[in-house]
Amino acid sequence: MLEFINGDVACAEGAIAAGCRFFGGYPITPSTEIAERMALRLPQVGGAFMQMEDELASIMCVLGASWAGKKAMTATSGPGFSLMQESIGLAAMTETPCVIVDVQRAGPSTGLPTLVAQGDVMQSRFGSHGDYRTIVLAPANAQEMYDLTIRAFNLSERFRTPVIVLSDEVCGHITSGVDLREKVDIENRKKPGSSECLPFKADEDLIPPMAVAGEGYRFHVTGLTHNEKGYPVTSAEVQQALVTRLVDKVEKRKGEIVDAEFFMLDDADMCVIAYGSEAGSAKKAVKMAREKGIKAGLLRPKVLWPLGNFEDYVKDMKKVLVVELNSGQFYSDAKCWNRNTKLLGGYGGELHRPDDILKVMEVF
Amino acid sequence: MSMKSWQNQRGFLFLKEERCKGCGFCIDLCPKKVLRQSEVMNAKGYHPPELYDVEGCIMCDICTEICPDFAIYRYRSKERGKNA
Amino acid sequence: MVPQEHPLEQLLRSDRMPHIWCPGCGLGTDLGCYLRALSGMDLDKVAFVSGIGCSGRAAGYVAVDSFHVTHGRGIPFAIGLKVANPELTVTVWGGDGDIFAIGGNHFIHAARRNIELNVICINNAIYGMTGGQVAPSTPLRAKTTTTPYGNYEHPFNFSYMAAASGATYVARWTTAHTKELTKSMREALEWKGFSFIEVISMCPTTFGRRNGFADGLEMLKDMKARSEVKNFPDLEDTDIGEKIVVGKFVEKEKRSYLEEVKQWR
Numbered sequence: 001m002l003e004f005i006n007g008d009v010a011c012a013e014g015a016i017a018a019g020c021r022f023f024g025g026y027p028i029t030p031s032t033e034i035a036e037r038m039a040l041r042l043p044q045v046g047g048a049f050m051q052m053e054d055e056l057a058s059i060m061c062v063l064g065a066s067w068a069g070k071k072a073m074t075a076t077s078g079p080g081f082s083l084m085q086e087s088i089g090l091a092a093m094t095e096t097p098c099v100i101v102d103v104q105r106a107g108p109s110t111g112l113p114t115l116v117a118q119g120d121v122m123q124s125r126f127g128s129h130g131d132y133r134t135i136v137l138a139p140a141n142a143q144e145m146y147d148l149t150i151r152a153f154n155l156s157e158r159f160r161t162p163v164i165v166l167s168d169e170v171c172g173h174i175t176s177g178v179d180l181r182e183k184v185d186i187e188n189r190k191k192p193g194s195s196e197c198l199p200f201k202a203d204e205d206l207i208p209p210m211a212v213a214g215e216g217y218r219f220h221v222t223g224l225t226h227n228e229k230g231y232p233v234t235s236a237e238v239q240q241a242l243v244t245r246l247v248d249k250v251e252k253r254k255g256e257i258v259d260a261e262f263f264m265l266d267d268a269d270m271c272v273i274a275y276g277s278e279a280g281s282a283k284k285a286v287k288m289a290r291e292k293g294i295k296a297g298l299l300r301p302k303v304l305w306p307l308g309n310f311e312d313y314v315k316d317m318k319k320v321l322v323v324e325l326n327s328g329q330f331y332s333d334a335k336c337w338n339r340n341t342k343l344l345g346g347y348g349g350e351l352h353r354p355d356d357i358l359k360v361m362e363v364f
Numbered sequence: 365m366s367m368k369s370w371q372n373q374r375g376f377l378f379l380k381e382e383r384c385k386g387c388g389f390c391i392d393l394c395p396k397k398v399l400r401q402s403e404v405m406n407a408k409g410y411h412p413p414e415l416y417d418v419e420g421c422i423m424c425d426i427c428t429e430i431c432p433d434f435a436i437y438r439y440r441s442k443e444r445g446k447n448a
Numbered sequence: 449m450v451p452q453e454h455p456l457e458q459l460l461r462s463d464r465m466p467h468i469w470c471p472g473c474g475l476g477t478d479l480g481c482y483l484r485a486l487s488g489m490d491l492d493k494v495a496f497v498s499g500i501g502c503s504g505r506a507a508g509y510v511a512v513d514s515f516h517v518t519h520g521r522g523i524p525f526a527i528g529l530k531v532a533n534p535e536l537t538v539t540v541w542g543g544d545g546d547i548f549a550i551g552g553n554h555f556i557h558a559a560r561r562n563i564e565l566n567v568i569c570i571n572n573a574i575y576g577m578t579g580g581q582v583a584p585s586t587p588l589r590a591k592t593t594t595t596p597y598g599n600y601e602h603p604f605n606f607s608y609m610a611a612a613s614g615a616t617y618v619a620r621w622t623t624a625h626t627k628e629l630t631k632s633m634r635e636a637l638e639w640k641g642f643s644f645i646e647v648i649s650m651c652p653t654t655f656g657r658r659n660g661f662a663d664g665l666e667m668l669k670d671m672k673a674r675s676e677v678k679n680f681p682d683l684e685d686t687d688i689g690e691k692i693v694v695g696k697f698v699e700k701e702k703r704s705y706l707e708e709v710k711q712w713r
Contacts, residue, residue: 021532022532048709050531052524052527054553056520057523057524057527060517061525063517064524066528068530070533213513213529214495218491218514220516222508223516231463231464231508382466387664388663389665389668429481430626431477432473432476432477433476434457
């Protein structure tokens with residue numbers, strides 16, 4: 001079913017298609033349309049929408065709903081995303097499936113509330129204190145707001161971890177035809193067998209099955225370092241075992257997670273790396289460069305974190321150009337893959353224009 | 365865990381000595397003043413109470429309710445009859 | 449056969465006893481009252497949520513589905529649980545700092561919604577876990593580690609604040625009132641709407657010893673002596689001073705959040 005909707009609305013529809021039945025949020029530009037759509041749609045499918053008093057409450061009621069067995073989501077932008085960080089760490093520590101959508105705007109602070117930027121790339125990766133791994137998806141258009149939101153729910157259920165949909169103002173606000181696919185693959189969290197099982201003992205896939213409240217397991221969940229029973233333990237040994245697993249369950253299985261678009265890279269000697277709505281400009285610039293005889297291609301990560309093994313695609317290129325709307329938050333990793341890597345960064349407010357990208361490519 | 369118990373016609377008084385932190389609430393609030401601090405020292409270094417006047421205990425539950433450490437508790441004989 | 453176990457043993461995570469609370473702390477007694485109030489309820493459908501601090505550790509000792517979450521955020525987490533599964537009876541247990549300082553905004557909004565939560569605040573007038581800093585309930589002029597010259601700030605009256613924010617059941621007791629507290633806790637657990645219980649409790653280790661009390665027992669007896677039972681008093685007269693007014697403060701009919709949702713969806 002093709003609908004003419006903006007990316008934020010597509011995101012909400014994707015969530016509903018994925019089985020999301022709880023949304024807690026707080027209005028913030030440019031993500032508000034997601035909350036508005038969820039407020040309209042969730043009651044129609046037997047779900048619950050709550051507008052909370054702030055983003056601290058928004059993320060926490062989402063975690064609560066997840067522990068009551070519902071797929072749950074919140075949506076926000078930079079300032080709200082900052083407020084949520086402590087509890088995103090709690091979600092990682094307690095292995096709570098949930099989806100957080102960050103429709104980025106220009107910062108720091110209040111910045112440019114209505115204009116695009118990509119300044120939250122590192123915050124989405126390491127925003128909370130301590131060591132943990134999140135999964136961060138970067139949609140580039142309204143269609144991907146739908147598709148990647150569904151994928152975000154599936155990944156969060158499979159890996160029992162918070163998954164962040166890192167969108168941006170352009171991606172959220174541009175209206176286009178979106179195929180609201182009627183047939184979508186849905187994944188659900190593993191359930192434990194007997195009530196005797198240890199609630200935080202992982203199977204071989206590094207993920208513990210998840211009991212939910214009200215089923216009679218009478219488990220304990222804590223943000224403190226805990227053993228397999230879920231009980232707090234103050235010891236370096238238990239900390240080592242727990243955090244190692246939290247990191248490994250994402251890092252060691254990242255082959256299941258990582259995804260990217262490769263455009264005209266087969267014969268290329270210049271690779272442009274871009275993601276999110278910046279990738280639209282970059283793709284156009286690559287096409288223009290080809291017309292001028294520059295053998296360019298585009299690598300567009302759809303998953304930013306965990307970091308894919310893109311080195312194989314990039315290391316033999318003559319030139320690599322990372323285009324992003326920040327001061328090099330993805331570039332800082334990408335530059336390790338190839339000695340001749342440059343950054344076309346920015347601080348947001350507007351996308352890079354294809355002409356401007358092309359100019360940099362021409363003089364690289 | 366070391367468990368002490370005292371019995372009279374009204375029932376039993378139990379004490380999990382290792383849980384006691386010696387706050388003295390039970391001793392002070394006992395309406396019959398039949399508890400006192402014992403000479404025993406538990407693993408954490410506290411002196412748990414003892415029921416020194418066994419017959420004087422009326423098994424009233426006040427020590428059970430006020431004990432912050434779930435250490436002292438009574439069991440009334442008539443309840444035993446009810447459960448049996 | 450005479451049962452050898454404590455009557456509340458089935459409700460406790462026995463393998464975690466003894467608990468971490470200090471000698472003379474009121475928290476264990478308050479928790480005992482709560483566990484007694486739970487007796488006879490379907491424990492599989494009870495969820496217990498707490499935030500951070502000494503009070504926050506209670507979640508680790510109650511043998512129901514229990515959640516020990518971020519500081520001050522017990523209430524919104526509990527809202528998620530309750531709204532996502534209305535079958536659950538959800539208790540939020542926290543200290544004065546957790547619920548009324550860092551989590552104060554969540555408290556007033558939850559009360560405003562009259563959402564079906566049972567919030568219990570153990571008010572010992574101090575930040576105990578971090579060693580005794582001034583709290584929003586610390587009496588004026590009291591000595592704490594961050595008010596070495598005495599507290600300059602006026603304390604909150606939590607029960608009045610709960611009522612003003614829309615809570616439909618409010619009661620206040622002290623740790624010394626075990627029977628009354630247990631009864632109120634049971635009423636609060638069964639209340640259809642937002643219920644709030646303030647428990648005036650004692651921290652001998654970080655509050656008492658800096659403010660002229662020898663131990664927890666002396667504090668317990670002092671608060672009992674200062675208590676005056678008044679049901680449905682004028683809430684303006686319930687500030688904690690020389691007297692501690694205790695009793696059932698509010699009990700009123702008002703449609704709850706989930707009833708409103710059902711009505712209008």
